[in-house]
Amino acid sequence: MSSASREPGSDVDLWPAIKELPKFSISVSLDAKAIHATQLPAIAKIAEDIPTQSVTSSTKSDWIDIDIRPGDSLTRIFSRLKLDPAVAITIAAHRKGQVLASLKTGPRLKILLADREFAELKYEKSLNSLLHVRTTDNGLQFNTVSRSFEVIEQKVTGVITSSLFESGLKAGLSESLLHKLLSIFQWQIDFNTDIRSGDRFAVIYEKKFLEGKKIGTGPVLAATFILSGNPHHAIRHTDSAGIARYFSPEGISMEGKFLRSPVRNSRITSGYSYGDSIPY
Structure with a gap:
């Protein structure tokens, strides 16, 4: 088990604020179907050891990485490598190699x-x-290998000093994750007027790896904004039907009737604001 990791800009630790959120039961109605959960998923596990791809030294130098070009065929690739094209034809003609x-x-x-x-x-x-x-003494052998993704929970914390967008990027969040945060809290926070210098945030989200290489980012599992000393928490819950929603620690859906800050489709940008508020 790995210990908690930190991204750039994580000089303020808000993890205790998330870790100590109370567990609760949810019973809400969605499209006339009851959604029940006995407990929110545990979010206390944070990983810091990102795996690296392991390659044995005996074969590393022998493998040739092929960048397949438009119009390429296996026969053409074999010819470029000065290999017998008849082998390529045999492979592609096999029912498992089609x-x-x-x-x-x-x-x-x-x-x-x-x-x-x-x-x-x-x-x-x-x-x-x-x-x-692969070639064997008995001819060609074909195998389809299923590869499993490795999912790691990543923690990011930060302090808003200029704009939420700039501070989020500095802390290590991507633009897509920042848009997800705005989408989650758009019913509770007006990101045009509620953000102040010194406000803080903490996010736990999934990173997906395949053979040691990052291939994508998963959903936000939990997030916290501390705005002018007032905490705003959100925790992701997936019901038995596979529908994911965000709830407060009290079990109240984050989706309200009125949007305080509708999410824009364009890039989050900075602009001028009134008073001491900071544009997102």
């Missing part, structure tokens, strides 16, 4: 050579599915 008859562009293919002859290939059919073909 996906190689129409290659997708990009860095999806790796080929292993042994004594300058074809030994193995790995083709990324999708993010979580890999086709592995």
Whole structure:
């Protein structure tokens, strides 16, 4: 188990404010279907050790990464590598290798050579599915390998000094995550007038990795804004029907009747404001 990690700009620790949120039961009605939850998911686990890809030294230098070009075929790629194109034809003609008859562009293919002859290939059919073909004494062997994503919970805390957008980026949040935060709190916070210098925020969200490489960002699991000393908390809950919603620690839905700060479709920008408020 890994310990809590920190992103740039996490000089103020708001984690206790989130960790100590009370557990509660939810019973709300959505589209005439009852949603029940006995307890919010635990959000106390924070990971800091981001995995790195492990490659054995015996094969690392032998694998050739192929950047598939538009119009490429396996036969053409074999020819560029001065390999027997008949092997490529045999592979693509096999019922398990038919996906190689129409290659997708990009860095999806790796080929292993042994004594300058074809030994193995790995083709990324999708993010979580890999086709592995290798030569054996009994001919070609085909295997489809399912790959599992590794999900890590990431914590980011920060202090708003200029604008929410600039301070969020400095703390390590992406633009898409900042838009998610605005969307979650748009019923409780007016980001045009409620933000002040010195206000703080804390966010826990998911990072997705595949073979040690980050491939995407998951949902916000919990978030806190401390505005002029007043806390605003949100916790994500997914019901038995797979519908995810955000709730306050008291079990009240974050979705109100009136929007205090409608989320814009454009990039969050800074602008002028009145008084001491800070534009987001």
